[in-house]
Amino acid sequence: MESSSVLALTTGMLARYSIQHASPSLRPFSPPAVRQRLLQPLRSLRSYSQAAAAASGAGNKACPKTTTTTKPAGAAIEAPRRYGPRYEGDFTPQPLPRPIGMPQRPRAGENTGIDDRTLSQRRHDLFDRDRNMVRRKELTEQFSRPYFRDWSNLQFHDGKSFLAPPRLFRAEASLYFPNLQGRTLAPKDKTARDTTPLLTGRASVVSVFSSRWAEVQVGSFVSSEANPALHDVVSRSPGGRAQLVHVNYEDNAAKAWLLWLFRGSLRRRFAQADWDKYFLVRRGISDDMREAVGLLNAKVGYVFLVDHHCRIRWAGSGDSRPDERESLVKGLAKLANEVDKEKE
Template sequence: MASRLANPRRFVACSLCQWQQRLFTTSARRLAEKPAPLPPTPSPPSAPAGTVPLQKPKPELPGAAIKAPRSYGARLDKFTPEPLPRPIGMPGPPHPNDNSGYDPRTIKERRDDFVNYDKHLARRRQLKAQMARPYFRDWSNLKFDNGKSFLAPPRPFKAEVSLFFPNFVGDTLDPAHGRFRATTNVLHGKTSIVALFQGRWAEDQTDSFLAPAANPALHALLADARGDDRLQLVRLNMEDNTLKAWLVSLFMGGLRRRLAASEWGRYFLVRRPVTPEISESIGLLNSKVGYVYLVDHLCRIRWAASAAATPDELASLVKSARTVLNEMERDRQDLRALEAAGQI
């Protein structure tokens, strides 16, 4: 103790060296260690007969769902769009916190991830893949049928094999809801026709499906379902460029004058970039093209189309929307029967 008091600088320096040695030793040990595999999760009990089962993650299907030009990979000289061969979407059901920027990790979990060398390598591969994408590839791919990546299916995908529409968070035109509203809260419990676009040209492509003059049969179906609000139109303006998003926000008043007040809460300005995993899963293969999705009351993608509408796709959209509406009504009747029987 006397030696420490006699030379306090040496004592402080030694303590600092010991602290640094413990820190770097711990970091190196964490880099070398591999986390132990988690025990298998027990399967949940099956639902009683006659009840509506909870939505579970679907198994990931092998291979790409869509064979179409992309913003990466080899350049194609010829391409003819084909109907979707199988359902598209995310394997797991969406949550309002997904893709919102919210990080549920604790400080310890963040530190462990920071010193995890495998995660650093994975992040490096993602950045390399993004930097290797040609900037003008999406523009050059517009020469194929105005950017049409696939044709809409003639009928909706079956509910039991359909995959999920991801959650997005953005600002709506409705001042009452404020900023950062989740699309899952709007889509759940209703049949929705979702238009996803970036830019005016892509929005005009989605209007070829949704405009009253282009698809009067769809608006007749909307008018029939407007009483109990079973069918709705949702528009997602995907603008990840900060300057462009700021310009769009300046003209929110003009968008409100263009749309009815009942539609303000269903127009989203999404500022966060779409991840490559989401783009590949839902068929968002060209950011300059508009896409239309038919999403059921459990947020499953039952039908999808890209670019400008064809006459067959217009008829297919109305037919599929009517089918999904009937399925939702049957589920509601089953739910009311269970509530009356006191089973839920």
């Protein structure tokens, strides 16, 4: 008797609730009425979310976010690039209008190209709208970039982007050479090494290339046949104060594997004492870094004169000219003397 009373009371309450919340034209327990009752909480939640998003947007407009960029300050280098509009008309390389490099002092462990985020960080970044918008912009720029742009830009003076400055950049105005990480030719180096510890405390001529064409170009600056005076400065520097460093950058996985497979042939081209100064770099050079450092064409070789504080004091690109080789030799000798003075 009591159970039947409870059942009748419950049925009556459900009927009254259905009549109050359902449309007048719908029966209380008809499928449309049930659907309307189930969707009502979802509509309320959606309205609340929209209101919260609007309030958050208003707050962001009142307090705009500040972003830091790595774009270099000063005049841009006027040269064909692998991105942006295609260069039209005649091009003549001009001397560098400003010091090039990164604004921050390099540190070991930077620019490895390895994603070391934890699982929770990746999950958080997956739903980060601002981060996703930045990544979407990067992917759009990569997919819209012509594949053969670097090759077509070789028609302009064999890819020479700029002329080397006749004198060193002032130390207080110079910017930094970024840290890169890669395997060296030394058998004792079983893991990747950073370039920053090697460059710190020494005057270094750093060659960056990613193809045989580019390697021949940097050889016109630093090889013993093309520039014997440069090797004389290196051999006369006590305690290795001056050195030659090679960075072979290859972002293609198959080509990078072949380079590492035939590293024995690379060792035969260099003295054993220089094996730890030849880096095989797989990743870590971004487009912002290329723009800041002046690596405007991935198929062209570039040479940098870096002081003992990892600052870029001189730079050259493409095939060398006699005056560029001469200024490189004088600059290296001057930087080596600066190292000696600080050591005293």
